[in-house]
Amino acid sequence: MRIINLQEIKHILRTLDVQAAIEEGFAAYSSGKTVVPPVGELLFEDPPGDVHIKYGYLKGDDYYVIKVASGFYRNSERNLPSGNGLMLLFCQKTGTLLSILLDEGYLTDVRTAIAGAIAAKYLAPPRIDRIGIMGTGVQARLQLHYLLPVTGCRQVLAWGRSPEKLDRYRDDMEQEGFDIDTTLDADEIGSSCNLIVTATASTHPLLWARQIRVGTHITAVGADSAHKQELDPAILQRADVVVADSISQCRERGEIAHALRAGLVDAERLRELGQVIGKSALGRSSDHQITVADLTGVAVQDIQIAKAVFEAGGDSEH
Amino acid sequence: MRIINLQEIKHILRTLDVQAAIEEGFAAYSSGKTVVPPVGELLFEDPPGDVHIKYGYLKGDDYYVIKVASGFYRNSERNLPSGNGLMLLFCQKTGTLLSILLDEGYLTDVRTAIAGAIAAKYLAPPRIDRIGIMGTGVQARLQLHYLLPVTGCRQVLAWGRSPEKLDRYRDDMEQEGFDIDTTLDADEIGSSCNLIVTATASTHPLLWARQIRVGTHITAVGADSAHKQELDPAILQRADVVVADSISQCRERGEIAHALRAGLVDAERLRELGQVIGKSALGRSSDHQITVADLTGVAVQDIQIAKAVFEAGGDSEH
Numbered sequence: 001m002r003i004i005n006l007q008e009i010k011h012i013l014r015t016l017d018v019q020a021a022i023e024e025g026f027a028a029y030s031s032g033k034t035v036v037p038p039v040g041e042l043l044f045e046d047p048p049g050d051v052h053i054k055y056g057y058l059k060g061d062d063y064y065v066i067k068v069a070s071g072f073y074r075n076s077e078r079n080l081p082s083g084n085g086l087m088l089l090f091c092q093k094t095g096t097l098l099s100i101l102l103d104e105g106y107l108t109d110v111r112t113a114i115a116g117a118i119a120a121k122y123l124a125p126p127r128i129d130r131i132g133i134m135g136t137g138v139q140a141r142l143q144l145h146y147l148l149p150v151t152g153c154r155q156v157l158a159w160g161r162s163p164e165k166l167d168r169y170r171d172d173m174e175q176e177g178f179d180i181d182t183t184l185d186a187d188e189i190g191s192s193c194n195l196i197v198t199a200t201a202s203t204h205p206l207l208w209a210r211q212i213r214v215g216t217h218i219t220a221v222g223a224d225s226a227h228k229q230e231l232d233p234a235i236l237q238r239a240d241v242v243v244a245d246s247i248s249q250c251r252e253r254g255e256i257a258h259a260l261r262a263g264l265v266d267a268e269r270l271r272e273l274g275q276v277i278g279k280s281a282l283g284r285s286s287d288h289q290i291t292v293a294d295l296t297g298v299a300v301q302d303i304q305i306a307k308a309v310f311e312a313g314g315d316s317e318h
Numbered sequence: 319m320r321i322i323n324l325q326e327i328k329h330i331l332r333t334l335d336v337q338a339a340i341e342e343g344f345a346a347y348s349s350g351k352t353v354v355p356p357v358g359e360l361l362f363e364d365p366p367g368d369v370h371i372k373y374g375y376l377k378g379d380d381y382y383v384i385k386v387a388s389g390f391y392r393n394s395e396r397n398l399p400s401g402n403g404l405m406l407l408f409c410q411k412t413g414t415l416l417s418i419l420l421d422e423g424y425l426t427d428v429r430t431a432i433a434g435a436i437a438a439k440y441l442a443p444p445r446i447d448r449i450g451i452m453g454t455g456v457q458a459r460l461q462l463h464y465l466l467p468v469t470g471c472r473q474v475l476a477w478g479r480s481p482e483k484l485d486r487y488r489d490d491m492e493q494e495g496f497d498i499d500t501t502l503d504a505d506e507i508g509s510s511c512n513l514i515v516t517a518t519a520s521t522h523p524l525l526w527a528r529q530i531r532v533g534t535h536i537t538a539v540g541a542d543s544a545h546k547q548e549l550d551p552a553i554l555q556r557a558d559v560v561v562a563d564s565i566s567q568c569r570e571r572g573e574i575a576h577a578l579r580a581g582l583v584d585a586e587r588l589r590e591l592g593q594v595i596g597k598s599a600l601g602r603s604s605d606h607q608i609t610v611a612d613l614t615g616v617a618v619q620d621i622q623i624a625k626a627v628f629e630a631g632g633d634s635e636h
Contacts, residue, residue, distance in 0.1 A: 040373065041355065085413075
């Protein structure tokens with residue numbers, strides 16, 4: 001049994017292309033080749049916190065994975081990060097524990113960002129003028145980082161509520177080779193960007209349908225629980241293609257859940273990211289379409305990133 | 319974060335009285351002071367295996383616990399134990415991982431056996447003539463071991479299907495101070511024992527209502543899933559007191575589920591072990607009653623044993 005700590009995980013990830021593995025995972029999920037039970041959940045009130053247990057396996061694979069990820073949003077008062085967690089990798093033939101990945105929530109952040117990159121790869125317009133990022137936190141950084149190999153565009157407009165956090169975001173992300181402008185006006189994102197990623201903890205819409213230009217792709221990753229929301233549901237009504245990472249999960253949480261409840265989206269029109277990966281004709285078919293990907297996070301992403309890190313980590317021991 | 323391996327766990331348990339902690343856990347569970355979501359489950363077909371994720375917390379406590387336990391029943395072909403698993407202990411205020419207990423399923427075995435001892439403590443007749451044990455495996459051994467402090471009776475009749483395994487059971491358990499007779503005839507258990515523990519993986523009844531003497535207590539621990547069964551459901555009909563570790567869980571699995579489906583037990587008559595612990599008048603009220611405890615395993619047992627080992631383990635580091 002191998003314990004891999006956060007520092008080792010970050011080292012392994014620098015030499016590893018996880019995107020292909022996660023694409024395979026989405027495709028397997030959408031073609032019924034995975035077993036992914038409903039998410040286990042523990043909620044705490046004082047201080048507020050939530051814990052999610054995501055688990056499952058690819059049929060016929062060597063492994064199963066159990067992931068624990070927590071968010072305790074007052075941890076900053078104790079100088080602790082709000083997110084935490086670990087992943088457990090077991091042998092599917094014997095139940096033997098093969099590895100504990102002490103990622104402290106980092107692999108969840110990374111696989112979420114890579115899902116955003118995959119959504120952009122399959123759905124963004126061929127010519128991206130400017131990338132719009134909503135949010136200035138960890139996920140807003142990782143989303144942009146993992147777009148590097150997907151697009152040549154380096155022009156970015158970042159939106160946030162805090163000028164200080166926007167300044168830090170600009171400084172940090174310019175070191176990665178992006179040219180970052182910042183704004184406190186969310187309208188500017190819609191009117192000047194045609195690849196938009198929303199990565200906030202907002203509980204009400206930040207982007208409105210009237211703002212969105214034709215040909216835009218939006219990836220919404222912030223709303224991972226039922227009460228969170230970043231998009232005006234009318235954006236999904238207006239969109240030509242609406243993609244979920246998991247249709248069953250997006251019925252319960254995320255932007256699609258809000259749009260379904262408002263009667264603005266027909267469930268029949270929804271497609272899964274894994275279906276688009278398997279058959280690109282299901283994705284964007286013209287430069288003028290508006291596309292939306294709603295990513296709530298599926299265990300198959302955790303399974304695939306844990307496997308990739310474990311298998312690559314074995315080599316690095318020698 | 320402290321990792322405690324199986325050898326350390328066994329060492330800690332030798333100096334620790336976990337029974338009181340588990341009694342407290344059952345009492346808290348039955349009085350609504352715990353949060354214990356439904357069990358997470360992964361099932362495998364080839365080779366057959368099952369994985370259970372049990373998790374939860376006591377309200378206002380310092381911890382939450384996530385337990386993984388697996389059974390892969392063809393592991394013996396690979397010279398591996400069928401059971402495996404680990405427990406994770408987190409801080410309830412921050413989500414910080416405090417300890418990984420690499421118990422390989424042992425703590426699940428122990429907390430199950432301790433629940434049997436608690437059931438005997440509260441439900442067995444004051445005078446125990448002979449203890450009947452059905453089964454010869456790990457759980458059949460641990461059940462008897464943890465009865466040591468609960469009763470002065472050392473006369474035991476063990477039933478099993480394999481003479482070789484019965485011989486080994488006798489040899490091993492006589493070293494613990496018991497006087498062990500063995501039998502291949504299940505009828506003998508019912509006719510000569512008044513504290514009976516069934517700890518097999520049977521899928522059909524082993525004990526029948528006509529065999530049971532008045533004044534007998536039976537603890538059934540083998541049937542932890544819906545298809546397993548050790549008792550004739552008519553035993554539960556005949557019993558004066560029927561106790562579940564968790565009524566909600568016993569509606570789905572275990573002996574009570576079979577008896578409810580057969581219409582032989584009125585759900586209104588069921589009591590929880592935690593209620594009996596809190597108010598012993600709910601348990602046995604005469605020497606002539608037949609009592610049955612159906613134990614399917616509740617996360618609160620895992621929570622309490624993990625906490626006890628973690629807190630005691632801190633001292634042993636110095």
